[in-house]
Amino acid sequence: MSHQTVIILDFGGQYNQLIARRVRECGVYCEVRPYTTPLDALRAMDPIGIIFTGGPNSVYLETSPRVDPDIFTWGVPILGICYGCQLMAHTLGGRVVAATEDSAREYGKTETYFDTACRLFKGLPAQGITWMSHGDYMEKVPQGFALTARSGACPNVAIADEARGFYGVQYHPEVNHTQHGTDMIRNFLYEVCGAVGDWSMSGYKETAVRSLREKIGKGKVLLALSGGVDSSVAAALLAEAVGPQLTCVFVDHGLMRLGEGDEVEAAFSQWDISFVRSNAEELFLTKLAGVAEPEAKRKIIGEEFIRVFEAEAKKIGRVDYLVQGTIYPDVIESGAGDAAVIKSHHNVGGLPACVDFKEIVEPLRLLFKDEVRQLGRELALPEYLVSRQPFPGPGLAVRCIGEITKEKLDTLRLADFIFRDEIAKAGLEKTMDQYFAVLTNMRSVGVQGDGRTYDYTLALRSVTTTDFMTADWTRIPYEVLDRVSVRIVNEVPHINRIVYDITSKPPATIEWE
Numbered sequence: 001m002s003h004q005t006v007i008i009l010d011f012g013g014q015y016n017q018l019i020a021r022r023v024r025e026c027g028v029y030c031e032v033r034p035y036t037t038p039l040d041a042l043r044a045m046d047p048i049g050i051i052f053t054g055g056p057n058s059v060y061l062e063t064s065p066r067v068d069p070d071i072f073t074w075g076v077p078i079l080g081i082c083y084g085c086q087l088m089a090h091t092l093g094g095r096v097v098a099a100t101e102d103s104a105r106e107y108g109k110t111e112t113y114f115d116t117a118c119r120l121f122k123g124l125p126a127q128g129i130t131w132m133s134h135g136d137y138m139e140k141v142p143q144g145f146a147l148t149a150r151s152g153a154c155p156n157v158a159i160a161d162e163a164r165g166f167y168g169v170q171y172h173p174e175v176n177h178t179q180h181g182t183d184m185i186r187n188f189l190y191e192v193c194g195a196v197g198d199w200s201m202s203g204y205k206e207t208a209v210r211s212l213r214e215k216i217g218k219g220k221v222l223l224a225l226s227g228g229v230d231s232s233v234a235a236a237l238l239a240e241a242v243g244p245q246l247t248c249v250f251v252d253h254g255l256m257r258l259g260e261g262d263e264v265e266a267a268f269s270q271w272d273i274s275f276v277r278s279n280a281e282e283l284f285l286t287k288l289a290g291v292a293e294p295e296a297k298r299k300i301i302g303e304e305f306i307r308v309f310e311a312e313a314k315k316i317g318r319v320d321y322l323v324q325g326t327i328y329p330d331v332i333e334s335g336a337g338d339a340a341v342i343k344s345h346h347n348v349g350g351l352p353a354c355v356d357f358k359e360i361v362e363p364l365r366l367l368f369k370d371e372v373r374q375l376g377r378e379l380a381l382p383e384y385l386v387s388r389q390p391f392p393g394p395g396l397a398v399r400c401i402g403e404i405t406k407e408k409l410d411t412l413r414l415a416d417f418i419f420r421d422e423i424a425k426a427g428l429e430k431t432m433d434q435y436f437a438v439l440t441n442m443r444s445v446g447v448q449g450d451g452r453t454y455d456y457t458l459a460l461r462s463v464t465t466t467d468f469m470t471a472d473w474t475r476i477p478y479e480v481l482d483r484v485s486v487r488i489v490n491e492v493p494h495i496n497r498i499v500y501d502i503t504s505k506p507p508a509t510i511e512w513e
């Protein structure tokens, strides 16, 4: 399937991924490229439109990111967002200055008035809320541009040169707080760029299967399967493309949720592939014995995982291709500077070059998580695998605080199952993005029957988030929390107290370790 492409030119804005997701949601394929990409390379992508993202800089500074001015004579429609809008204005002869307190600096939800004759706002209400975050102001807009939206403080919230297909908005249409923001992006794509909406997962599946067959030929393929969404979908795709040549290795480290190992095995042993389940619980628990420090646990698990995987790979013999479940956010983010290490992530997608293979294949590297899920459905993966919430590589080890023992893990597994079961029964699964139980290392006094108990405190955690980089705790109804609490203390030995975690991220993280 050939498809139209839109380029998101990234000026370092915090919402670059969100813009790309919105464009894809509108049925149009797009890729994020750094603003430093040479014009020829952009031309070679033959885009139907370009979106300039926001960014932290001020266009009037010498050191600020720029574009090759020829981009404006090439004849491709451009939508500039925030910094992108100011950059367009600045480059085309307008004037951008720092906003003073009482003029046009704007932050947050802002009542905005639109000229619905402008193609960007076609068919939308003439008034609505937009999300602003800018300290600079377009004092003079370039020749040929009309003002097409205003706010109380600012007469030029949006500018348009309809003849050339250039649009600029000071606010962020990609953010949910902007009412009809996605519709504005859709208007740019369909009304201005002539998009036809040819990006779909069924089309993607066919193309991906075809190109995987061409690439792999008769080669042998190895895939590390965790049972998570990404590696499961990658496995299903490879199974469809080159099933008999594929071996999936599932390392069961004994840190999975209740029944999870068997579920993964049941799902994948039906495929026309060779599936290896390596039961390594004893090995992992032995290595983890007596270790309480979170980073130490993570390192041990990461290392052991690679050892077990390597040993299984050796049994299989020489493989030509190793498949990784890398997805697009990882690709976009890998360019980001050196942030502080909060937790060393163990990820099946991040296997080092430990096995003897010719090449790495990453069939999901251009897809967002929701697209990976859709692809999984196209490939007829069971819904419980496709819609499953993220689960960390080190598994329950990072939810069992302090030293890990089989008994503590079994306690946690059962409590976690009950929590998830009650959330499902209450029909709340879709209202939260990740929810689980944590076995704290704290014990307290309780009374059960007529006797004193001295047992563990269990914490329940649930968050709502779009990117897992920030998250809010979920307002679960009290009745549901009550049912969970009553069931757990009655059905799970050694838990006599339940607490609900009401911290957002930041300052907390989603997992406790």
Ligand code: XMP
Pocket: 343, 344, 345, 346, 347, 348, 390, 391, 392, 393, 394, 434, 468, 469, 505, 508, 509, 510, 511, 512, 513
């Ligand atoms: P935190 O706890 O850092 O988690 O707020 C953010 C998201 O990442 C998941 N997570 C992991 N995923 N390997 C993974 O594949 C890991 O080592 C890991 N640690 C945390 C976590 O579940 C949440 O979705």
